[in-house]
Amino acid sequence: MLIINRIFRCILLSSIILGCVGCSVSGKQERNYPQQNWVVLHINSTKNLDDLSFLAKHKGKFVLQLVSNDIVEAAVSNIEVNGQKLHEKLQLKYTIESGYVYEFSDPITLQAQTHYTLSLSTSINVKQIRIVPHRSNPIGTGKYYNQWLNMHQSPEKQQALRWFKEARFGMFIHWGLYSQAGGIWKGTQIEDSPYPGPRVAEWLMSPFRIPRAEYQQLASTFNPDKSFAQNFAQLAKKAGMKYLVITSKHHDGFALYDSAVSDYDIVDATPYQGDLIKELYQACLAEGIEFGVYYSHGNDWFDGTDGNYANVKKQNDKLGIYTHAQGKNLWDPSSNTHAEYLSNKAYPQIKELLTLLPKLRLIWFDGDGFITEKQAFEFYKLVYDNNPNVLVSRRVGYQFGDYLDAGDNVIPSASEKMEKQWETVGTTNNSWGFKAYDDDWKSTKELLYYFIDILSKGGNYLLNIGPDGEGKIPQQSAQRLTEMGQWIGTNSDAIFGTTRWDISYEGANETLLSGTGHRAKSGFNRQFTHKDFWFTAKQNKVYAMSLMPPQDSIEILSLGKGSGHIDAVRLLGSTQKLSWKQTDHALVIDARDWQKAENGFAVEIIFK
Template sequence: MNVTKPFFKMNPARYIVVFTVLLVSISCKKKINTITLNKVEFDQTNNWILLERTDVKKENNTFSWNFKVKQPAEYVIQIVSNDELSEGENYAKVKIGAHEFKESLSKNYVINATKIVSEFKNRIQFKNTEKQRISITTDANFNKLRIIPHYKKPIGSGNYHQEWLTMHQSNEKQEALKRFKEAKLGMFIHWGLYSQAGGIWKGTKINNSPYPGPKVAEWLMYAFKIPREEYKKLAKTFNPDKSFAKNIAKLAKDVGMKYIVITSKHHDGFSLFNSKSSAYNMVDATPYNADIIKELYDACLKEGIDFGVYYSHGNDWMDGTDGNYANVKKVNDSLGIYTHPTGKNLWNPTKNTHKEYLQNKAYPQIKELLTLLPELRLIWFDGTGFVTEKQAFNFYKLVYDINPKVLVNRRVGYSFGDYLDAGDNKIPSASEKLEKYWETCGTTNNSWGYKSYDKDWKSPKELLYYFVDILSKGGNYLLNIGPDGKGNVPETSAKNLREMGKWIHQNADAIYGTSRWKIPNEGQEETLLEGTGHRAVKGFKRNFTSKDFWFTSKDNKVYVISLSNTEGDILIKSLRKGEGSVEQVKLLGSDKPLVWDQNKNGLKTTITSLPINSLGYALEITLKNK
């Protein structure tokens, strides 16, 4: 009788052969799967919503569809048609959820030589994947509606999310984030070769440059399309005062700023630190011949100020070729998506590929900064543009692997940041719900880099208002200075900051380490900042009354901030009886408790003895319970 031997009783040599074959088989399969995964690129069109005219509920000239959003994000709406729009058809009225708007239609671009695409300027923010309904009223003869993610906010594949989340939730990151949240106020510094020009090139102000694009001083090279070799010559005369680092750190401390972020490399590609990856840096290319980033880092640590660096990873007009523009445009053209050229060197790009720029300059320079500055607190990335999801993740992971205590901002790309920035000179509305902690970066005039002719300085009261508004909403304020080519901060800018700083130091308890209270303010409606250009055109007009209050909180204390210097009786309605049992009311800067009364109308007290020309005051309200 033939009996088959059990597998475990086989000859050992056979066992080894079989096991080896099995391992090789598994290994080969794994490699094939990996290769397959690497070849399959994430397709953004998977998140598009395509609504056909043939599949519609129609009533007169109104067309309606129900649909579901695959990924919450910011979207734009497009109409696709075969023919040019005739007279009388060049408008459409759109209703989607609570949003309703009417716009004229224009020929934005053409797909496949025949399909005409018209895009609405209004953007739609979908915050969930619930069922939606859209109606469009138009006489236009269109084929379909496309609802696609906005080009500035592409949606990622999600393949890296879990790995990012593990790093983001690490003890090191969370401790760093806690410290950042408590800091509240920081100094932004836009400074580099462009600072010498002061916003003027060959006698022409940047605002009068013949090309479209931002008119802020640090965009000098882009605004005038200056050839790379010509722009490089600015380095030969860049020789700031040796007292720069010490002066800046002292100013930040005087104002009450707890951290500093400086442009270690802006879009022009010039490095303010000693870089082994590019000779286009402060040590090798300028008569200064020293590492000014390291000098400022040392000065900040001496003053007890946290240090961070700005780094433009997506834009580099000196070495970053066209910023990957041509490759992205080729794909977008086939889909009928506009490829925005802003921030890309299309006038004098280098011959290398964008991938080579990342491998040979950007990644190595981030390593250099992290090694040079062991107590670095954050890296403020910028210029994402056409950085891919994988590349954005690589930057985040690179920072984490070298120093997990370093925070990374939103602009690294694809939601891989540890915190958000609301935008340049933008403050979110009190009703806006943000999924991460946030920061607003703002200017003291209307430019980031030094613009010699911009004298539209924000007053101490205006600066303080923005700061208090941000505080009450639970964010940080990163307030910018633009020193000139010698490293000097414009006198009015420094003076206004120090005036604001006097109030900050006196009312520090209402600021540092505080959180948003149950409501941010009472009184007048908020005056929102809508961007750098918005403030430049609209200016600032607001009167502060004794009925306007902003709130912060910490433990069992609520802080009530007023930007009025009017003395007399005040009533804080939000602290009426039932909204917290008051134990003590104190004016910050004074040791004497105030007499108060809490009733159904609010908390009533009397303000006296305010300093002359005071920017306002803050009350500390101690509650019996947290």
């Protein structure tokens, strides 16, 4: 049994070319060489390996692989990288020209420009340890970085980012042909579909593997009520939201506006008389709500063939890299190439939306999938060239976004520092599109918790509604947003235009979310107490927010004398004069005469 328990020197394979993970662009092969972003540790018994380490050049999730000249049936293996431990019975996963690849199932997380030590115990006769970017962590060559940075740092983009940072709260809307089905296809709920994939309603076409022609028939009955635009915009305003983002085209390829480059849209394929996106845009502007559109650019199950899966897989197999098929139409792909789809539909539709919506605030790209670094950059540049005031989301690909999202229903820890302004996108139940039988609604207090927790960490909250096929918003969703709006209206000074304070929260530990499935499976069991506070800041002011009705005496430990000299304290939504004192231990406020609001309160603390 070979036991390796040493620290190895890393060799970056920037000069070794084994293949490419690119795809065809305008008839030419774009060559992306992923090995320059790998760390490869060569195991050589003739070297002194006792005091060596490796430097991670990039941050994100990485997969650990062992390369050997030998085949073994199963080998219990343990690996540790700076405290991150993996234990698994490894089996052969890939055969490549240079040997046999064994791979740990769970990824590790690395930080950029950080030194790491690694120890390994295994019976595999290892000749290389490969640390490969996880499929959710594509890393580019840096070829387009300076061009992107010049655009990102332009006065127009920076002004738009200042608006985004102050906006804090927005409405996400997932709406399309799938909304009519409500998560059910031919009497079967999506959870019981025969094929793998996300069980959220807007993915209906994929886990049921519905042929394109059959799915297209949904368009013949898609005829929403004309009141939808006013209803959506008014609810967003009532909820205290400052912006709205709607799915102009989801992965199913159907456009909710009149597109000149495709007949698969609301005007040409449905009985509806009008343009949904344009109507909602106008309604939002009338209500003072800024407007954004979601657009699935890499995945299009109607016109985007297999999402370039076959080409990428062919090259990845040579390298011993997993190619994930999720989100790719492998059951009934269109006959064109993926590059043709981009040139003939995706790029033109982005330009159409920018022309149709001159006051557009942002484009929320999604489904970057297997687009290349060059293609992701071209999407960003296309937006900038047509309207430099429009922000671009992270999911355009290859870190070309103007701002980040933490992930679907993902709330990061207060200890995690984001490199750009960011938002969390969340749902009011457990699906994004309308799911007729999903009654697991988050309470108003739970949603307020996510909101102020995100605020305290410096982020925005983009909270989703899923209207049905007629455009009706589920009553439970509308009610909770309305109740949030009442709290936000009273405490708006603690929300809009604020930044992160030195301390994010005090009291109980964070209740984090790691995804839509996490909340659906585990529920929400947090019990709030009078000791829980979340903080934001603005100039010389700090805001402390609570989700509990006040006790007669309020103690905020983070605001004792060590925090600075306090000049004044104000209860938001009230003009009454407060009695308070700042001790070495805490800020103590007399709240005996306060109204006992069920969902809590916020106080403004003004420092000298």
